[in-house]
Every structure is written in structure tokens, then in C-alpha cells.
Amino acid sequence: MSEPRSAPTIGQLVLGRQLRALREKAGLSREQAGRLLRVTVATIRRMETAEVALKIPYVQLLLPAYGLAAPEAEVFLRLAEEANKPGWWQRFHDILPDWFSGYVSLEEAARTIRAYEPHFVPGLLQTEEYAHAVLTTGSVGRTVDRDRIDRHVALRLERQTLPDRQDAPVFWAVLDETVLRRPVGSRAVMRAQLDRLLEMIELPRVTLQIATFATGPHAGTYSPFVLFRFDIPEVRDMVYIEYLTGALYLDEDSEVTAHMQAMDMMVTHAEPATRTKDLLTGFRAELDR
Secondary structure (H helix, E strand, C coil): CCCCCCCHHHHHHHHHHHHHHHHHHHHCCCCCCHHCCCCCCHHHHHHHCCCCEEEEEEEHHHHHHHHCCCCHHHHHHHHHHHCCCCCHHHHCCCCCCCCHHHHHHHHHHHEEEEEEEECCCCCCCCCCHHHHHHHHHHHHHCCHHHHHHHHHHHHHHHHHHHHHHCCCCCCEEEEEEEHHHCCCHHHHHHHHEEEEEEEHHHCCCCCEECCCCCCHHHHHHHHCCCEEEEECCCCEEEEEECCCCCEEEEECCHHHHHHHHHHHHHHHHHHCCHHHHHHHHHHHHHHHC
């Protein structure tokens, strides 16, 4: 049986979807594919959803049964071998929870990331001290020791190289005013965090908007979420919603469309991005009083 790992690569997500499409085109059920390999239906499902790595001997047997010609099958196998190479985040497999599996891979591959955050500064924009304070007082801090919290912070900091890259995705976030008023750590931590946000909004692919209290309730008042969009045709737009003990990955058209519409309404409702610098500077000045 294929070995599970903490986070699939985007290549595995793409090839898993292609494997499912080939099976369905061939008119085979998961049960029939499982009988070909003498494995359970769950094994087929987990390969197609990238919950496990693509075991090359299994793929070699499935592709001819799915009607793929030898040259195309050889290309698929080479891609599968490449996709199975671990991403840098695999080094953190010991602290990545199952429900966070795949998030970093999606973040790495996305061309556009749109987020609504009503509680905390988004992880990609947090300072080390702010991240440590959030993780220490949150669900992570209640269940693990300091060394593991430090590992969580290290993972978060390594993710933060993304906005600085030449091929960085567009990152567009709407922050509720609560994010900037809720004390996290000390006043010094909050001042440094606001300074970081003022730096980040100068990056060409980073846009922040603030939904102030004065603008009243808005379409995203319910919970934080992240919208991922990709240049890869095989990977559909996806919504990530995190809750206390887990997360949801939604890619059904109706779900994605509803969240995209909510995000568009929030962008219109929030203060324009041209005001973000002045607003952040104002919040920063309040901390100096």
C-alpha cells in the first residue's frame, strides 16, 4: 500500500485528478480498479485525492487498463516520479497536523491567494514574535511543548519567503479591524507587527484592505477563509476553511463561487487599498501613546 505523508505536492494533486479522469473515461469504477491491483477501494480513492503518494507499480498497471497508450503512459510515469519527490515542507512532517496537509503545497503553487482574516494577521505576514505568541496561546500551545511550538514558528517563517520571490503569487487579504486591535504578545510585538505590514504592502504583489468597524457588518463576517487560484488547468480553484480542530478543502463550483462572491463584496465593502497605509500608520501611532 502507498505510504502516507503529511502533505502532497501539487504534482501529486494534479496527477491524482488525471488518474481519476482516465479511470472514469475508461468506464471503470474504483471497485474495478481496486480489483486490478488487488487493493481496497480506499487505496484507489486515496491515490486519486493525493492522500497518499502515487505508487509507481500501481500506476504502471492502471494506465494500460485505463486505455492510455505506451508513449503517454511513459510520460505520466515520469511525471509521477517527479511529483513524488518531497517538497521542502516535508521536513516539518512531524508537526504538520493531518488537516493542514496539502495547504503549503497549494500555497506554493497558487498564482492568486485571496484571504479574509477576522482574528489574526495572516501567517505569511506575521513576525516571528507575533507568530510565537499566537501559536503559544492557541490550540497548538495547549497541546505541545515549547520545542514543537518553535518548529511550528520555523515552518511559518519558511513559508514567508513566498511573497519575496520573483514568481510570487498575488496575495490579496481583507483584514477585519479586530486583527489590528487585538493585543497579541506585548505592545512591542504589536508595533513590530504593524511595521511588518507597512513593509509588506510595498511589495508589488501584496494588497491589504481593512474592514473597519465603522463600515459595519459585511459578507464574510462568519469565519476566515482562503481562496486559491492556479495556472494549472487540472487544479480547480479551491477554498480553505480552518476551524479549531481541523479544516475543509472545498472545490465544488457552488462552494467556490459563493466564497468568491463574498470576497468580492468584502473588497468593495472594506476601506480601499489606497487607505491601508494611513490606517496602519494610525493604529501604529495609537500604540505609542
